[in-house]
């Protein structure tokens with residue numbers, strides 16, 4: 001077993017969270033110089049009527065498929081590959097990353113004063129076709145947000161690139177009245193579940 005894994009994620013937060021487990025990791029990102037262009041657009045679209053838990057696990061599987069193909073194409077060492085996907089759900093409605101500031105404000109208004117779920121699926125490709133998967137589901141309740149608070153938060157730029165238009169590790173923390181589940185999962189990589197997968201794969205000691 002190699003003494004490192006590949007982390008197929010552009011999210012800097014996931015790398016920092018994985019650091020907490022003391023696992024050596026190298027990035028395995030699309031579109032490196034001289035690489036075949038990978039078209040990620042459309043891969044992770046929500047299917048009509050698709051439940052959030054189904055969607056987030058499917059999206060993670062697609063990310064992992066693309067990463068495995070990337071590792072093969074580049075002729076890289078066959079170390080395990082880890083990837084994850086995070087989505088926010090209000091009932092059956094999926095809130096992905098906001099398209100723009102207006103979309104972010106709409107999402108934040110819909111989260112105001114209510115509880116929502118944050119789902120993060122993790123997938124680890126081990127040897128051959130073997131892959132290990134886990135799903136973390138957390139519940140987050142926001143205090144009621146005023147229009148001024150929403151505008152200020154959107155203007156800070158923090159909502160962009162975040163599922164549900166907020167970052168619990170950032171200024172949005174002041175509006176989180178209650179969390180049950182996994183703080184690291186809400187941030188993008190649930191460390192309890194991730195460590196379990198890494199132990200099963202023999203990357204982390206049991």
Ligand SMILES: Cc1cn([C@H]2C[C@H](O)[C@@H](COP(=O)(O)OP(=O)(O)OP(=O)(O)O)O2)c(=O)[nH]c1=O
Nearest residue numbers: 009010011085086162163166167168186187188
């Ligand atoms: C709810 C929430 C989400 N997020 C982030 C985690 C994810 O990076 C992002 C959801 O987007 P994802 O599609 O899960 O991940 P990504 O596009 O950032 O990175 P990659 O697909 O390359 O791994 O939202 C926070 O950082 N804090 C939060 O509180």
